[in-house]
Amino acid sequence: MRVITGIIAVFLIISIITSCESDSDMPEDIDQSEVDETGGDEGTGDTTSTIDSFGLLQASGNKIVDKNNNPVQLRGMSLFWSQWMGQYYTKEAISWLKKDWKCNIVRAAMGVEDTDGYLSNKETEKQKVYTVIDAAIKEGIYVIVDWHSHHAEDHLEEAKAFFSEVAQKYGKHPKYHL
Numbered sequence: 001m002r003v004i005t006g007i008i009a010v011f012l013i014i015s016i017i018t019s020c021e022s023d024s025d026m027p028e029d030i031d032q033s034e035v036d037e038t039g040g041d042e043g044t045g046d047t048t049s050t051i052d053s054f055g056l057l058q059a060s061g062n063k064i065v066d067k068n069n070n071p072v073q074l075r076g077m078s079l080f081w082s083q084w085m086g087q088y089y090t091k092e093a094i095s096w097l098k099k100d101w102k103c104n105i106v107r108a109a110m111g112v113e114d115t116d117g118y119l120s121n122k123e124t125e126k127q128k129v130y131t132v133i134d135a136a137i138k139e140g141i142y143v144i145v146d147w148h149s150h151h152a153e154d155h156l157e158e159a160k161a162f163f164s165e166v167a168q169k170y171g172k173h174p175k176y177h178l
Contacts (some may be wrong), residue, residue, distance in 0.1 A: 049140020050104040057142070074142065076105030081148055082128045083116040089128035094135035105142040108132040112149035112158075119158065126162070132172060 055067030063071045077097050079088055089108065097103040108129045111117040118125040129145060136143035145166060147159050 051140045051142065074105040075101075076103040076107065076142075077101060078144075078146075079092040079105035079109055079132065081109050081111035081114075081117075082125050083111040083114065083118075083121065086124075086128050089132050091131060091135035091138065094132060094141075095139055098139045098141055102143065105144065106132065106136055107144040107146055109146040112147060112155060113151060118162070119155065126165070129166075130169070133166075137170075137173060 022157065032143075053066070054072050056064060057072065058069075060071075064074065065170075066072045079085065079093075082089055091178050094106055097106060110125050110129045114118055122174065133143050145163075147162065149155060149159075152159060
């Protein structure tokens with residue numbers, strides 16, 4: 001099971017990283033003019049966010065579709081484990097990723113085990129993730145909250161408690177749910 005989880009994580013990371021490349025990599029069946037990469041057109045004063053444009057995302061076959069069932073392409077970055085690179089879990093970093101890299105999604109990988117991870121430093125690690133979530137909401141971009149563990153099966157109750165808290169804290173933002 002750990003090998004399968006590792007393989008899935010690698011594919012997810014590769015897809016997120018490659019999605020930040022040029023528009024020439026966009027699938028042919030997605031009209032590039034319909035994809036709002038920045039969450040608004042700064043040149044025209046349009047402040048519509050990516051979230052407002054796409055709304056609730058869903059999987060449809062092998063595509064991610066928006067609230068109108070149109071295919072979308074998400075472009076984003078994965079933050080490194082929170083306990084080792086926590087200095088990037090800031091509103092400034094998330095704002096910069098949106099503006100400079102044109103990201104419309106970010107992944108907050110909260111480290112669970114290992115030195116200073118969630119299990120030994122719950123409040124500090126949760127606050128880092130909450131900072132990223134709050135910044136993503138403010139910027140109008142999506143966020144993936146990752147319980148990043150190589151032994152997640154050993155920490156099921158802690159994961160349930162964490163995600164219950166996240167759901168209670170952010171459940172009032174229905175268009176952000178997947």
